[in-house]
Amino acid sequence: MNIAADDIDDDLQTIYLRQWHTLRSHLRRRTGSIEVAEDALQETWLRVAGLSNPPIVRDKRAFLLRIAGNIAIDIIRRERRHQSRCTADENILAAIEDLAPSPEKIAIDRDHLRALVSALMELPEKARTALLMSRCDGLSHREIAARLKVSESMVAKYLAQSLRHCRYAFRALG
The missing domain is CATH 1.10.10.10 (Winged helix-like DNA-binding domain superfamily/Winged helix DNA-binding domain)
Structure with a gap:
């Protein structure tokens, strides 16, 4: 990604909005899921919008990519933990299945x-x-x-x- 001269003075929220499509494409390729990419982008926006004292960052686009990428990794890990704890519908149905003949x-x-x-x-x-x-x-x-x-x-x-x-x-x- 090239750093434009006007990006240096822009805040993180402005760069986020300007680069939203690029961030989404990058996250979709990285995670293999459009849903995870969009969830990560939403959480990224909340995090960026919630910064009261944004850090001084030289490459704000790279900073946003890093935040969004880390959030995407967290989402994937959370989903895997959730799936490992969940019982599949087939297992539930098998557990309650009436084995007596009709x-x-x-x-x-x-x-x-x-x-x-x-x-x-x-x-x-x-x-x-x-x-x-x-x-x-x-x-x-x-x-x-x-x-x-x-x-x-x-x-x-x-x-x-x-x-x-x-x-x-x-x-x-x-």
């Missing part, structure tokens, strides 16, 4: 359970038992074969038959 979800789940029980009851006893031992008890094919006194390949056939039957029953639900 009545519709309960009704749908009950329909699925009825369909599963019905499908299981339609299965031959050994196929149903093999499926329950596999899925509910977590037994291996070898363990199921030993308990049912059948071969492991027969267990695989029982499981395939049971799963196919249950899949068809669920497809019929829609």
